[in-house]
Amino acid sequence: MKIIIYGAGKLGQRAISRIPGICSCNIVAVCDKSASLEDRKIMGIPIIKPMEIRSIDYDIILIAINRDDSIAKVKSDLQMLGVADTRIEVLKKSERFxxxxxxxxxxxxxxxxxxxxxxxxxxxxxxxxxxxxxxxxxxxxxxxxxxxxxxxxxxxxxxxxxxxxxxxxxxxxxxxxxxxxxxxxxxxxxxxxxxxxxxxxxxxxxxxxxxxxxxxxxxxxxxxxxxxxxxxxxxxxxxxxxxxxxxxxxxxxxxxxxxxxxxxxxxxxxxxxxxxxxxxxxxxxxxxxxxxx
Ligand SMILES: C[S@@+](CC[C@H](N)C(=O)[O-])C[C@H]1O[C@@H](n2cnc3c(N)ncnc32)[C@H](O)[C@@H]1O
Missing domain, CATH: 3.40.50.150 (Vaccinia Virus protein VP39)
Incomplete structure (x- = not known):
C-alpha cells in the first residue's frame, strides 16, 4: 500500500517512524501546506504541497493531525482537489494504525x-x-x-x-x-x-x-x-x-x-x-x- 502522510508535525513524524513496523506499506510522500520545503525531505521522505498530490501514485492519504477543526479543513481541501473520500483516512480514528x-x-x-x-x-x-x-x-x-x-x-x-x-x-x-x-x-x-x-x-x-x-x-x-x-x-x-x-x-x-x-x-x-x-x-x-x- 502506498501512503501519503498529510501533516509534517509531531503526529506525522510519529506515523513516519511507526507505520513501517505495523504494516507492509510504502510512505511515498508527506504533504504539508506550511512545512518548510527547503530541503524537500522530512525523515528521508519527500515533502510536497497539496497541489502536488495529483502527480503522485498513492492508495491512501493518512491525515496525521490532532485538531478536529484542522482535520475537517484538510478533508474539504482534499475533496476540492478531487481526492475520493475512500482514499482519505484520519490517523487518530484509524483502527489499523x-x-x-x-x-x-x-x-x-x-x-x-x-x-x-x-x-x-x-x-x-x-x-x-x-x-x-x-x-x-x-x-x-x-x-x-x-x-x-x-x-x-x-x-x-x-x-x-x-x-x-x-x-x-x-x-x-x-x-x-x-x-x-x-x-x-x-x-x-x-x-x-x-x-x-x-x-x-x-x-x-x-x-x-x-x-x-x-x-x-x-x-x-x-x-x-x-x-x-x-x-x-x-x-x-x-x-x-x-x-x-x-x-x-x-x-x-x-x-x-x-x-x-x-x-x-x-x-x-x-x-x-x-x-x-x-x-x-x-x-x-x-x-x-x-x-x-
Ligand atoms: C475517551 S472514552 C475512554 C477511552 C478508554 N479509556 C480507552 O483508552 O480506550 C471516555 C469514557 O468515559 C465514560 N464516562 C464519562 N463520564 C462518565 C461518568 N460520569 N461516569 C462513568 N463513565 C463516564 C464515557 O462513557 C466513555 O466511555
Whole structure:
C-alpha cells in the first residue's frame, strides 16, 4: 500500500517512524501546506504541497493531525482537489494504525507496572472511562496480579456532566464532536470483557461515576482517569487521591486536549481544594499527565 502522510508535525513524524513496523506499506510522500520545503525531505521522505498530490501514485492519504477543526479543513481541501473520500483516512480514528497513537501510553504503562512490581508498591488498579476496553486490556495484561476495577456508564456521556461542561462555555468543547449526551455509547460490558486476558481480576462498576464507586474500601497503585469531562475527572481525583499507595500514580488522559479543556481545569481546581501543587509530569504522548503520590 502506498501512503501519503498529510501533516509534517509531531503526529506525522510519529506515523513516519511507526507505520513501517505495523504494516507492509510504502510512505511515498508527506504533504504539508506550511512545512518548510527547503530541503524537500522530512525523515528521508519527500515533502510536497497539496497541489502536488495529483502527480503522485498513492492508495491512501493518512491525515496525521490532532485538531478536529484542522482535520475537517484538510478533508474539504482534499475533496476540492478531487481526492475520493475512500482514499482519505484520519490517523487518530484509524483502527489499523491504532498502535501509532496508542503506543506511547502503552509503553509507559508497561514500564510503570514493572517499576511498581519491582518496588513492592501494592494496591489494586482502576480505569475510569473504559469505553470499549482498548486500554483496559493492557492494564489487565500488565497488572496480571492485581484486581482491576473498570468504571463506565457503558452508555456514553451522562447528561449531567455534559450540561456542566456547557456551563463552562469553552468554545473548543461546544464546537467539538464530544458535545453530546451519549457520546461513546457504542459499547457494552461483553465487548470489554472479551478483550481481557485475566477476566477473573476484573470488577465492573457500571453507572455514573462517582455514584458507581460507592462501598469501595481498597487502595490503589495505579488509576487511569479518562472520562473527558470536568465533573467526573474532578470526582475521580477526589475519590482516589487518599486511596493511592505511596509511590503510586494517577494518569489523567486528555490533560493537553484542545477541546476537552475541563480536564486541566479539574486538576487545577483539585490542587486548589487540597491547598497545594501536586507533582505531575507529561508522559510524552502529547495528551496525558501523570500525577505522583
Ligand atoms: C475517551 S472514552 C475512554 C477511552 C478508554 N479509556 C480507552 O483508552 O480506550 C471516555 C469514557 O468515559 C465514560 N464516562 C464519562 N463520564 C462518565 C461518568 N460520569 N461516569 C462513568 N463513565 C463516564 C464515557 O462513557 C466513555 O466511555
Amino acid at each position: 491504532k498502535a501509532v497513537w496508542m503506543d506511547l501510553r502503552v509503553d509507559w504503562i508497561r514500564n510503570f507496572s514493572n517499576y511498581e512490581r519491582t518496588n513492592g508498591i501494592n494496591g489494586s488498579v482502576a480505569e475510569c472511562g473504559v469505553y470499549r476496553g482498548d486500554f483496559s486490556k493492557y492494564l489487565n495484561e500488565f497488572y496480571y496480579d492485581r484486581k482491576l476495577y473498570l468504571f463506565d456508564t457503558f452508555e456514553g456521556f451522562d447528561e449531567r456532566d455534559v450540561q456542566f461542561e456547557e456551563s463552562l462555555m469553552e468554545k473548543g468543547f461546544l464546537e467539538s464532536k464530544f458535545h453530546k449526551k451519549g457520546y461513546f455509547n457504542d459499547t457494552a460490558i461483553n465487548i470489554v470483557m472479551d478483550k481481557m486476558t485475566y477476566p477473573e481480576n476484573i470488577i465492573i462498576r457500571k453507572g455514573w461515576f462517582p455514584q458507581s464507586a460507592s462501598n469501595i474500601n481498597d487502595t490503589f497503585c495505579f488509576v487511569m482517569l479518562d472520562m473527558d469531562l470536568y465533573q467526573p475527572m474532578l470526582a475521580g481525583l477526589r475519590f482516589f487521591w487518599d486511596k493511592i499507595e505511596e509511590g503510586g500514580a494517577i494518569l489523567c488522559h486528555d490533560y493537553f486536549h484542545n477541546s476537552l479543556t475541563g480536564v486541566k481545569q479539574a486538576v487545577t481546581d483539585f490542587e486548589n481544594e487540597i491547598g497545594r501543587r501536586i507533582i505531575k509530569a507529561p508522559i510524552g504522548d502529547d495528551c496525558s499527565i501523570v500525577i505522583y503520590k
